[in-house]
Amino acid sequence: MEYLLQNFDVNFNYQVHFTTHLFDPANDCLRNYLHTQAATAYRKKLLVILDQGMAVQHPGLAGQIATYLRSIDGFDLAPEILTIEGGEAVKNDLALFLSLVNAIDKYKIDRHSFLIGIGGGSLLDLVGFVAAVSHRGVKHIRIPTTVLSQNDSGVGVKNGINFNGKKNFLGAFAPPQAVFNDSHFLTTLHSRDWNSGMVEAVKVALIKDLAFFNWIDAHAAALSQRQMEPMQELIYRCAALHMQHIGNGGDPFESGSSRPLDFGHWSAHKLEQLTQFALRHGEAVAIGVALDSAYSYLLGWLPEQDMHRVIQVLKTMQLPIWHPLLEQQGNAPSPVIAGLEEFREHLGGQLTVTLLRALGRGEEIHEMDTEKLYQAAAICKALQ
Incomplete structure (x- = not known):
């Protein structure tokens, strides 16, 4: 019996940056990275999904993020920053998952655009899975805000949500385009999350x-x-x-x-x-x-x-x-x-x-x- 054999390699690479006060206008870390990703022929889009707990603990953060990202040449920020609850519960919410997929469609986040997740490991797992399944793969950037996500889950290649009471039953391997660890975000963690x-x-x-x-x-x-x-x-x-x-x-x-x-x-x-x-x-x-x-x-x-x-x-x-x-x-x-x-x-x-x-x-x-x-x-x- 005859058959055809296909074999190919796919190369992945991404940087993990360590900084503080990432969205301070004087901090060029994220700005410089995005400049390397900009295209001359068209403008790319950015959609941000932010942990509600971070927005509460860091008043004005959403506005600071928006101001910072709107200043970057070659990119258009979506009209709203999506703020959702963090924690494990977000990985059990299929309706939330579908609403974020709908946001990808609504704001026309294509395969050349970036979905940016800012939060703990559970939020990043969800956002990464949304990116992986939308358009067969939208680029995503992770900004972990907890000790656990900065030293482990946020720098890895796994994404997923829970299903039928089983942890990470639905998921995908989808490496991020880049990871940005901001140690300032750790200062407001609950002691249980720090430890x-x-x-x-x-x-x-x-x-x-x-x-x-x-x-x-x-x-x-x-x-x-x-x-x-x-x-x-x-x-x-x-x-x-x-x-x-x-x-x-x-x-x-x-x-x-x-x-x-x-x-x-x-x-x-x-x-x-x-x-x-x-x-x-x-x-x-x-x-x-x-x-x-x-x-x-x-x-x-x-x-x-x-x-x-x-x-x-x-x-x-x-x-x-x-x-x-x-x-x-x-x-x-x-x-x-x-x-x-x-x-x-x-x-x-x-x-x-x-x-x-x-x-x-x-x-x-x-x-x-x-x-x-x-x-x-x-x-x-x-x-x-």
Whole structure:
């Protein structure tokens, strides 16, 4: 039988900028980038979607954004800046998703124009998905405003919304055109969002970079006290590790079942869902990191003192390490542990979970022992 074979490569590249007061007229960071994207033959359009919480915490921000963007040659700003609620709820709102797609149509945002998302990770996930499915792909720019989105989700290639109670069930891999991290936006974060965002740095350090974990351990108290200088370094180093993995990992669009950067996440996603997102994503991940560190200890991979060290860092950052849903519920199993099969389905094949062979060194396994998971949960409960 005859057949034709097609093979091609697509090159993606994007910059992640680190700045402060991004929309100050004296700050040329975003202006200079857009100048490189302007066309001589026609004017491109810009549509901004802004987190309502940011608009409240930073009075006059929407007007400042509009003034800044209207001053850039070669671009026309849409007549309105769309302000929507932030947080996980936006990823559960199909009507909101469709309204933003309609806005793309209404304001004629074509494939040469830019959709700009300004907010936390949930808003950026939604905006990126809107961009990915409109016109088969509208360019989008991310401006993350939380610790979690600046050091992790905002610099990656994944976008998505929740569906049928399952996190990120609908989504697309669509790299941003550029990312702009403004540290000034972090100054108004709630303490829970400040602290919970740091866990992604703990996670990536534990599986990839012992020196970075040692640095986090030494600075955990200062970080939890909202000192900006160490926070800026943590965000930069964490973002760099995530980007290195995406670029050098060989599977940036996760076509296989291996997801090493999801250390601690198999239980975290289920905890978020079961608590109806009362737990912040980072809080759920902290519990997942503690659980999987304890499990690594029970396997004989991680020395007991190293397990305690991981858990102490999380506690210093004022993060939870246990939740009652990790226990059996009467005669029923823990709904979190029972959700392991659901995680396998989400991966689309073989169960693959990253554990700690040592601090700074992750290793994948393909099955987990239920009894050991309950033992690990009991350790976390005792140490909380």
